[in-house]
Amino acid sequence: MLEKNNKEIENKDGYILGIDLGTTNSAAAVYHNDEIKVIKSSDNKMSDSVEKMFPSIVYINKKSHEILVGIEAKKKYVSNPQNTVLEIKRKMGTKETVEIDGYKYTPEQISSYILKKIKTESEKFLNEKEITDAIITVPAYFNDAQRQSTIDAGRLAGLNVIRIVNEPTAACLAYGLDKITHKDKMNIMVFTFGGGTHDVTTMLLENDKFKVIATSGDTHTGGTDIDQVIVDRLKELIKEKYNKEVDDPSVEARLKLAAEEAKIHLSYHLAADIEMGSIFPDDNSTFEYTLSQEELEQLSMSVVKRVEGTIKTVLFDSRLGAKDIDKLILIGGQTRMPLVRRTVEDYMQTAAEEGLDPMSCVANGAAINAAILQGKISYEMVDVTPLTLGVGTAPGTVQRLIRRNSPIPISRKQIFTTSKDNQKSVAVKIVQGERIMTDDNTLIGNFTLSGIPERERGVPQIMVNFDIDENGVLNVSARETSSGASKEITIKNRLDVKETSVQEAMEDADRYSYDDSKKKNTIELLKTADMAVYRGHKIQKQLIIPKMDVRKLNEKMVEVKKLTKMEIIENDDKKFDELRRLIIDINDIVDQLKEIYSVTEGL
Numbered sequence: 001m002l003e004k005n006n007k008e009i010e011n012k013d014g015y016i017l018g019i020d021l022g023t024t025n026s027a028a029a030v031y032h033n034d035e036i037k038v039i040k041s042s043d044n045k046m047s048d049s050v051e052k053m054f055p056s057i058v059y060i061n062k063k064s065h066e067i068l069v070g071i072e073a074k075k076k077y078v079s080n081p082q083n084t085v086l087e088i089k090r091k092m093g094t095k096e097t098v099e100i101d102g103y104k105y106t107p108e109q110i111s112s113y114i115l116k117k118i119k120t121e122s123e124k125f126l127n128e129k130e131i132t133d134a135i136i137t138v139p140a141y142f143n144d145a146q147r148q149s150t151i152d153a154g155r156l157a158g159l160n161v162i163r164i165v166n167e168p169t170a171a172c173l174a175y176g177l178d179k180i181t182h183k184d185k186m187n188i189m190v191f192t193f194g195g196g197t198h199d200v201t202t203m204l205l206e207n208d209k210f211k212v213i214a215t216s217g218d219t220h221t222g223g224t225d226i227d228q229v230i231v232d233r234l235k236e237l238i239k240e241k242y243n244k245e246v247d248d249p250s251v252e253a254r255l256k257l258a259a260e261e262a263k264i265h266l267s268y269h270l271a272a273d274i275e276m277g278s279i280f281p282d283d284n285s286t287f288e289y290t291l292s293q294e295e296l297e298q299l300s301m302s303v304v305k306r307v308e309g310t311i312k313t314v315l316f317d318s319r320l321g322a323k324d325i326d327k328l329i330l331i332g333g334q335t336r337m338p339l340v341r342r343t344v345e346d347y348m349q350t351a352a353e354e355g356l357d358p359m360s361c362v363a364n365g366a367a368i369n370a371a372i373l374q375g376k377i378s379y380e381m382v383d384v385t386p387l388t389l390g391v392g393t394a395p396g397t398v399q400r401l402i403r404r405n406s407p408i409p410i411s412r413k414q415i416f417t418t419s420k421d422n423q424k425s426v427a428v429k430i431v432q433g434e435r436i437m438t439d440d441n442t443l444i445g446n447f448t449l450s451g452i453p454e455r456e457r458g459v460p461q462i463m464v465n466f467d468i469d470e471n472g473v474l475n476v477s478a479r480e481t482s483s484g485a486s487k488e489i490t491i492k493n494r495l496d497v498k499e500t501s502v503q504e505a506m507e508d509a510d511r512y513s514y515d516d517s518k519k520k521n522t523i524e525l526l527k528t529a530d531m532a533v534y535r536g537h538k539i540q541k542q543l544i545i546p547k548m549d550v551r552k553l554n555e556k557m558v559e560v561k562k563l564t565k566m567e568i569i570e571n572d573d574k575k576f577d578e579l580r581r582l583i584i585d586i587n588d589i590v591d592q593l594k595e596i597y598s599v600t601e602g603l
Helices: 071-079 107-125 144-156 167-174 223-242 249-265 293-304 306-318 338-348 361-374 499-542 547-563 573-597
Strands: 017-020 025-032 035-038 057-061 066-069 084-086 098-100 103-105 133-138 160-166 185-193 198-206 209-218 271-277 286-292 327-331 389-392 398-402 410-416 426-432 442-449 462-468 474-480 486-491
Touching (some): 017 167, 017 361, 025 107, 025 361, 035 361, 057 071, 057 107, 071 249, 107 133, 133 361, 144 160, 160 167, 160 361, 167 185, 167 209, 185 306, 198 306, 223 286, 223 293, 249 271, 271 573, 293 306, 293 338, 306 338, 398 410, 398 462, 442 486, 499 547, 499 573, 547 573
Antiparallel strands (some): 017 025, 025 035, 057 066, 057 084, 098 103, 185 198, 198 209, 271 286, 410 462, 462 474, 474 486
């Protein structure tokens, strides 16, 4: 297997790029000054997690000698889909070519443009004249031809590819599973669901070495397939409205981008608005539709359910049962989708690891691998946090700030807010442990921050900072950003935890992981329901609304209140789904009332 080339690693101090060359998006990171830096794309001005990504899209115009990569190429896809190349990773290692303007391009050439873009952006981001060394990750199922094709693409981009690393191995390094000491050996399942591919790999960690036990995947199942079912649905709706088929490639491209944006939005919200103009060039046709999370899950269920077959195959090939898997890792942007996470966790009857961005953790792992090769990371004589440290939130769940096995000294910050209107103080509970619920962990300290200005819930910003010094002393501070009100507490000897206590905590976390995950999902839904009811009451105070609309809204809120009890929906899927539908209904009604009755102009 082409796990490395024959050149020795001479670069001991400079940057080595860790690159996750993905089907739809790529990412890069470096290990520098004892921390991982994720490379940000200067073209992408979206959210923090998205702006770190490089869309694996290339636009070529041979006539104007123009080659664009990433977000700029994605923009061109709408107007020039025939000159835009997507998902080239699926062709790596084959003799297939892409023809543009009469010229043929190999997969290595197209991939080299993506890698060249990452190289250039990394040099700019790190203010470095030139970076030449890189570690590139590939799926575990990639054969020799596909791996060599990746090395060749790197060479064409001006990179010295010093290692080709399996994506699951990189993910394990990113999660620090190589440092776990409570078991002599460990079975790990890495579930990957990206934009264009899906695969499952089982690995054995023993004697500080990762060994792939079995791997299986589907190179034609990915997030783009979910995008397509949304596109198909939108085309149906457009046909119903205008009695015309959408056959313009440019409109198809716009629909695909709108579908992708809606899908991403629905990973965090219950509904997404889709608006498009000029559907048909000969009239002023417009299209508006609100896609709910529930409808998306119904549309994409057939695609997502395919993953169960892959999991079953890998477990069979590994001669393992679901209960034999000690750790479950989800990587790839599509694993942010609640349906995907639920499907995998329900099948495996265990909760997945949390704490890292699934879209950048593979690049992080590649950067860590580079640091190991350079000797920048040594596992000897490094003090780490024995158990996870976090803050107990109002709903009863833990917001983790410093994960178990983090090297010290370390500092982490997180912004919190109030849960009630006009709340003057907040209780800061500091907990230690691996469970999801606050009460299932050990309370190691608490204090009350007072002097918070009286405002609507969710408005005040409270910055909580955890700082552990080299002696293992934990200092926790909280500060309300607008008033400057602050308080802090010092907790000593929290790193002095017996190995048996760590083992018990880990075993409890493993034993109850599935139940804890289900409980967390229930609490999150109850929190969303509470917010929906809050919005319903608030709009009635703000606007003059006809009694008929008020009655309709209140009826929905009464139905919600009947279901907002943990014991009612925790183990009843029908009640869970009913509550979710009611929340969507209330939010839709509130949004409509705002649009109709809001005062927009002065007289």
